[in-house]
Structures are given as C-alpha cells and as structure tokens.
Amino acid sequence: xxxxxxxxxxxxxxxxDGPCGVYDPASARVAGEAVQSMTKKMLALEYPKVFSSExxxxxxxxxxxxxxxxxxxxxxxxxxxxxxxxDFFKPQHLEAHPELHTTFWQAAKLCSACKVExxxxxxxxxxxxxxxxxxxxxxxxxxxxxxxxxx
Amino acid sequence: MQRFIAVVSGxxxxxxxxxxxxxxCSEDVSTVGADSVIVFQHPLRSNVRxxxxxxxxxxxxxxxxxxxxxxxxSEDSHNFxxxxxxxxxxxxxxxxxxx
Numbered sequence: 001x002x003x004x005x006x007x008x009x010x011x012x013x014x015x016x017d018g019p020c021g022v023y024d025p026a027s028a029r030v031a032g033e034a035v036q037s038m039t040k041k042m043l044a045l046e047y048p049k050v051f052s053s054e055x056x057x058x059x060x061x062x063x064x065x066x067x068x069x070x071x072x073x074x075x076x077x078x079x080x081x082x083x084x085x086x087d088f089f090k091p092q093h094l095e096a097h098p099e100l101h102t103t104f105w106q107a108a109k110l111c112s113a114c115k116v117e118x119x120x121x122x123x124x125x126x127x128x129x130x131x132x133x134x135x136x137x138x139x140x141x142x143x144x145x146x147x148x149x150x151x
Numbered sequence: 152m153q154r155f156i157a158v159v160s161g162x163x164x165x166x167x168x169x170x171x172x173x174x175x176c177s178e179d180v181s182t183v184g185a186d187s188v189i190v191f192q193h194p195l196r197s198n199v200r201x202x203x204x205x206x207x208x209x210x211x212x213x214x215x216x217x218x219x220x221x222x223x224x225s226e227d228s229h230n231f232x233x234x235x236x237x238x239x240x241x242x243x244x245x246x247x248x249x250x
Binding site for chain 1: 155
C-alpha cells in the first residue's frame with residue numbers, strides 16, 4: 001500500500017456546458033421513418049381512374065400533403081442528425097468510431113436526397129444510416145439499446 | 152501541505168486526462184501559473200468542484216480552459232468568466248500510480 005491509497009478523494013467535474021445525456025438519436029429515427037412512410041405512400045398512390053375535377057383535386061391534395069410531410073420530416077431529420085453530429089459527438093469518439101464523420105455526412109446528404117426525390121432506395125439507405133448512428137451513439141454511452149422502429 | 156485524489160468526471164480534459172482518471176493533487180497552490188491544471192470551486196455552482204487548465208493568470212484571477220479541442224466539450228472561463236484565485240482547491244501533480 002502506498003500513501004496515495006489513503007488520500008482523501010473528491011470528484012473533479014470535467015463536463016461540458018450542456019447537460020450530459022439529453023441527446024437521443026430516436027428523434028432522427030422517428031423523422032426518418034416518417035420520410036420513408038411518406039415516400040412509400042407517394043409511390044403507392046394511384047392516379048384517379050375516373051377523371052374529374054373532384055377526383056383530381058383529391059388526388060393532388062393527397063399527393064401534395066404526402067410531399068409536404070416528406071419534405072418537412074426530412075428537414076427535421078437532418079436537423080436532428082446535425083445536432084447529434086456537432087454537439088454530442090466529440091473528438092475522443094473518433095478513436096473508436098473512425099467512420100463517424102462519413103456516416104453523418106452521408107446521412108445528411110440522404111435527407112436532402114429524400115427531399116428532392118421520391119426514392120424508396122434512398123429512404124431505406126437513410127434509415128440504415130440512422131441505425132448505424134444509433135449503434136455508435138449507444139456504444140459510446142455504454143448501454144445496449146435495441147434498434148426498434150415505430151412503423 | 153495536504154494531498155488529495157481528484158477523480159475526473161467528464162471529458163473536458165481529454166486527451167490529457169480521461170473520464171474516471173485518478174489524479175494526485177496538492178493543496179499548495181502558491182506556485183501555480185499558466186499551464187497548471189487546477190481543481191477549483193465552480194464560481195456559479197457551490198456544490199461543484201471542477202478541473203481545468205490555467206491559460207492566463209494575474210494577481211487575483213485566472214482564465215481556465217479545458218484541454219478538449221471541441222469548444223462544446225468544456226464548461227470553463229469561456230462560459231463563466233475568470234475565476235478568483237481564492238476558489239483554488241489544489242493543483243494536479245500526477246496521475247495516481249497503479250498498484
């Protein structure tokens with residue numbers, strides 16, 4: 001035993017400005033799911049078989065609502081991802097996750113792609129990227145949190 | 152002068168000191184200067200003792216900063232301003248040796 005073993009002990013706070021633990025990639029996941037859901041609905045929506053002012057109005061109204069929600073949720077998803085990327089993740093996390101920057105960059109680009117396209121492929125790739133971020137996030141937090149989708 | 156152990160809680164001193172690292176400190180702060188790593192009473196939260204590096208010091212106050220290069224990783228003088236030297240609790244001497 002050394003004298004250091006019997007020294008009094010205190011905690012020395014070395015925390016960041018923001019309260020730790022308020023981040024969660026679930027917000028991005030929910031927005032991403034909405035993007036994928038709207039994309040699927042847009043691709044599945046059938047053109048009216050009976051052409052009339054009323055049927056066209058209904059079709060265009062439904063399609064435009066799907067598009068508006070897809071656009072809004074993709075922007076929300078991008079925002080949530082950027083907050084995680086720039087605020088939660090720190091330089092020390094790159095040691096264990098060297099792919100971190102590329103993963104976020106691609107995920108943010110997929111949000112933009114999902115806004116300007118109606119692509120089931122890109123919507124799925126966005127969800128895959130969010131799942132990868134979910135895995136990195138909870139590994140850093142030292143917790144096992146399963147990837148569960150709402151839809 | 153009394154010595155004590157400061158257990159680092161958080162990542163603001165990374166890469167110099169990691170979360171959970173145990174540091175041997177001295178209560179003798181008479182020789183601290185720029186670049187010393189100090190333990191001090193948080194100026195705005197009476198129940199918090201913090202660890203940071205002195206970047207600049209005068210007769211009465213010090214500007215302290217975390218070592219983490221991420222500007223969001225440390226709450227320090229950039230947030231709460233200069234600290235009075237009367238808030239100093241100790242200075243870090245070295246990492247506790249592992250037995």
